Amino acid sequence: MEAATLVPIGIIHSPYKERKDAPFQGRHQDDPSTLEVFEPYEPGLRHVESCSHLIVLYLQDRGDRNRLETRTPWSPEVHGVFATRSPNRPNPIGVCTVELIERKGRLLTVRWLDALDGSPLLDIKPYSPGVDAVPNAKVGWHRRGDFSKDA
Numbered sequence: 001m002e003a004a005t006l007v008p009i010g011i012i013h014s015p016y017k018e019r020k021d022a023p024f025q026g027r028h029q030d031d032p033s034t035l036e037v038f039e040p041y042e043p044g045l046r047h048v049e050s051c052s053h054l055i056v057l058y059l060q061d062r063g064d065r066n067r068l069e070t071r072t073p074w075s076p077e078v079h080g081v082f083a084t085r086s087p088n089r090p091n092p093i094g095v096c097t098v099e100l101i102e103r104k105g106r107l108l109t110v111r112w113l114d115a116l117d118g119s120p121l122l123d124i125k126p127y128s129p130g131v132d133a134v135p136n137a138k139v140g141w142h143r144r145g146d147f148s149k150d151a
Helices: 039-045
Strands: 010-013 032-037 053-059 069-072 075-080 093-104 107-111 120-126
Touching: 032 039, 032 120, 053 107
Parallel strands: none
Antiparallel strands: 010 032, 010 120, 032 107, 053 093, 053 120, 069 075, 093 107
């Protein structure tokens, strides 16, 4: 089977220049970031301003693609990367649910994004609470079962 090629639709401008600057989860910070969508993809933004929240997929291009196990900020144990949100993984695709603050043409100002400045933007989808929220979901190894800031 031939691998699909991902083509960035834009670039992310954020206050986080290095990995040590970024929050462990975007929801832990209110710093604004800007999603700059490249001109050929601007028609895809039609009606995006009607969405209060978005799912942003981006390339964690500074991640280690050879790592399959990691430690997290919430646990001293080693976990497989597929049981974590580590940026170090075979296909370092980041995903964040963000709040849309403003749209100005091809620029979307958002909050709660943990992406590093210059990260390639792969996709934007509307967040739907009826489809995307799973209130009773758990992360079994985590002491609270989620990645809350105060966990």
